[in-house]
Amino acid sequence: MPHRQQRVDAVRNRARIMAAARGQITLHGPDVGMNAIAAAAGVAVGTLYRNFPTKADLVGAVVNEHVEEMVLDVEATVARVEGGAPALAEIQGVTTRFVESSADNHAVKAAAQQLGAADYGPLEQRAFAAVGRLVSLARDAGVLRPDASSEDFTMLLTTAPTDQPPATRARWLTLFLDGMTAGARGPA
Amino acid sequence: MPHRQQRVDAVRNRARIMAAARGQITLHGPDVGMNAIAAAAGVAVGTLYRNFPTKADLVGAVVNEHVEEMVLDVEATVARVEGGAPALAEIQGVTTRFVESSADNHAVKAAAQQLGAADYGPLEQRAFAAVGRLVSLARDAGVLRPDASSEDFTMLLTTAPTDQPPATRARWLTLFLDGMTAGARGPA
DNA sequence: ACAGAAGATGAACTAACGCTCATCTTCATC
DNA sequence: GATGAAGATGAGCGTTAGTTCATCTTCTGT
Numbered sequence: 001m002p003h004r005q006q007r008v009d010a011v012r013n014r015a016r017i018m019a020a021a022r023g024q025i026t027l028h029g030p031d032v033g034m035n036a037i038a039a040a041a042g043v044a045v046g047t048l049y050r051n052f053p054t055k056a057d058l059v060g061a062v063v064n065e066h067v068e069e070m071v072l073d074v075e076a077t078v079a080r081v082e083g084g085a086p087a088l089a090e091i092q093g094v095t096t097r098f099v100e101s102s103a104d105n106h107a108v109k110a111a112a113q114q115l116g117a118a119d120y121g122p123l124e125q126r127a128f129a130a131v132g133r134l135v136s137l138a139r140d141a142g143v144l145r146p147d148a149s150s151e152d153f154t155m156l157l158t159t160a161p162t163d164q165p166p167a168t169r170a171r172w173l174t175l176f177l178d179g180m181t182a183g184a185r186g187p188a
Numbered sequence: 189m190p191h192r193q194q195r196v197d198a199v200r201n202r203a204r205i206m207a208a209a210r211g212q213i214t215l216h217g218p219d220v221g222m223n224a225i226a227a228a229a230g231v232a233v234g235t236l237y238r239n240f241p242t243k244a245d246l247v248g249a250v251v252n253e254h255v256e257e258m259v260l261d262v263e264a265t266v267a268r269v270e271g272g273a274p275a276l277a278e279i280q281g282v283t284t285r286f287v288e289s290s291a292d293n294h295a296v297k298a299a300a301q302q303l304g305a306a307d308y309g310p311l312e313q314r315a316f317a318a319v320g321r322l323v324s325l326a327r328d329a330g331v332l333r334p335d336a337s338s339e340d341f342t343m344l345l346t347t348a349p350t351d352q353p354p355a356t357r358a359r360w361l362t363l364f365l366d367g368m369t370a371g372a373r374g375p376a
Numbered sequence: 377a378c379a380g381a382a383g384a385t386g387a388a389c390t391a392a393c394g395c396t397c398a399t400c401t402t403c404a405t406c
Numbered sequence: 407g408a409t410g411a412a413g414a415t416g417a418g419c420g421t422t423a424g425t426t427c428a429t430c431t432t433c434t435g436t
Binding site: 004005007008009010031033034035045046049054055 | 422423424425426427432433434435
Binding site: 009043 | 381382383384385386
């Protein structure tokens, strides 16, 4: 073992920084200052930069956590549908959960934006794979329009309105999902 | 006449500033610096501030121009439909024009955002009136879902994807409009 | 308990931005 | 032309936000 073990206070500080960054970005968006995050973590700015060379790295780490949450949710949904759960209801479920969580969560919003961007990391590929499986399951069940694609749902995630009142958000989802089901064969 | 006539160079500079601001904001978004706009106008920053007390005033002036264009387009569309033009095709037309113009035009994007905000100026009221007329005409013609509202179209303008490739934008509009026509009675 | 490396600190640096104002220039008037 | 007010100029102010680094502290291995 060439390297000495990492110090316990360093581990603790990194955890505090991630927690504070998550909280601050969730609350105030990715534009919060590094000083604010450092203060919330009970740590000096320099410690932030020891763990994350630039602000983009820190924000990216937080965003990645949320992307992972979203991916896990979609994968769980796929599993339920494969187990016999009604596809359309499950799709309404995930999309609603997503839109609601991104409503007053600026970190999730940023995460969605990143999914729209085309820098394909391994996590993004997992996301696309899961969404793809969900779409083809639902399409085969006849509850989506025949030409429905996973890109359609990526679009949904990217363009979902986040700064609108709850009633508007719900209406938006209704319209979009009705568009996704227009011309569907209908379930057996 | 109490006031002396405005100087010709002052008039010329104001026009140059508006043109430069329009161009720069269209190109780089509302976050361009005042120095950049001044340079593009061939004028010093001080001259910008003589014509527009704050940056918000300048950006607001540019955005207002675009809002007005959009309003005129909708009003013309209403007139055509009232004259017997097919309602659904006309609606597809305006919305397509809007999405396309906001695609690589950051000023129009900002204009749409402002329409979504709730500070009702006289221009905004004209916009809502025109959209309202268009929706009720189309609904009465049976080409929109019975519960279609003008808020639905405001939402469309606000959430339209602007940073996506043309094919994605077109697909988005298709889905949204199919959602708007789902459950429609159908034209006579 | 000690040495030394890993880590933490926060004042200060840099860059960008909106905005001001003392000074100079240019046009309208007579 | 001459005059003076309207207008133009641009260096610089105040602020904010990301980043650095010389210095001090704390933990780990022996």
